[in-house]
Structures are given as C-alpha cells and as structure tokens.
Amino acid sequence: MGRTYETEPFEVTAESIRAYMNAVGDTRVEPDLVAPPTYAMVYGFDAYWQLWSDKEVALDTAHLVHGEQSFTYHRPVRPGDLLKTTGRIAGISARGNMEFVTFDLSAKDAGDQPVSEASALFIIRTP
Secondary structure, eight states, rough: EEEOOOOOOOEEHHHHHHHHHHTTTTOOOSOOOOGGGGGGGHHHHHHHHHHHTOTTTTTOOGGEEEEEEEEEEEEETTTTTTTEHHHHHHHHETTTTOOOOOEEEEEETSSSSSEEEEEEEEEEEEO
C-alpha cells in the first residue's frame, strides 16, 4: 500500500479526444472541444499499466475484475493540455478468496495545478 507510479507528460490533442469520443459512441459536436470525463483513462493509462506490470506487486491480472471507477474534475480537459498523472495503491484487503485493490490517480497540468482525480477498485479472484 502507498506505492506510487508516475507517468510521462501526456499531450492532449483534439484528435485524441475525438478518437476517444468515437470509440465510446459520443457523437456530440462542440465548438469548444472538452474531453469527456472517462477520457482520464487515456492520459492516466500508463499509471495503470505500471501497476499491472509491477513484478513486486504481482497482481494476478488474469483474474482481475474491474469493480468500480469514479472521477473528479477540478477543471475541463482540453486540447493543448500537458498532463502528468500519479497513481497510488490506496488500499488492499482480502475477503474470502478475493483481494480488493483500490488504485487512485491524480493528474496535474504543466503548471502543477490539479486537473482530475480517479479511483478504481480491482477485484482479484483466487483461482
């Protein structure tokens, strides 16, 4: 618990936002393009990947179920933003033959100002 993972800065582009929107079926057209809330998975993905591939933590990703996800925004995400995300293992507990891992993300912009936070619950079943 408490282990952290840092991402490289991620440059948000209009193309990336539009590609994500198309992938999730969001067809709205706005003159002032703003990323949808779940776009946080795009710029925060490397933090998740670092957790999932950390040999010391050794999560059994083959038996991982994504339990829940929440997002909090301090401001909209727009093209041109340069975002750096920190992931942190916030909790680990066991119940029966399952392990529950809470993973929190915090993203900041190039000015070190908070942009968004996310929390995910992973449930790992013991085979």
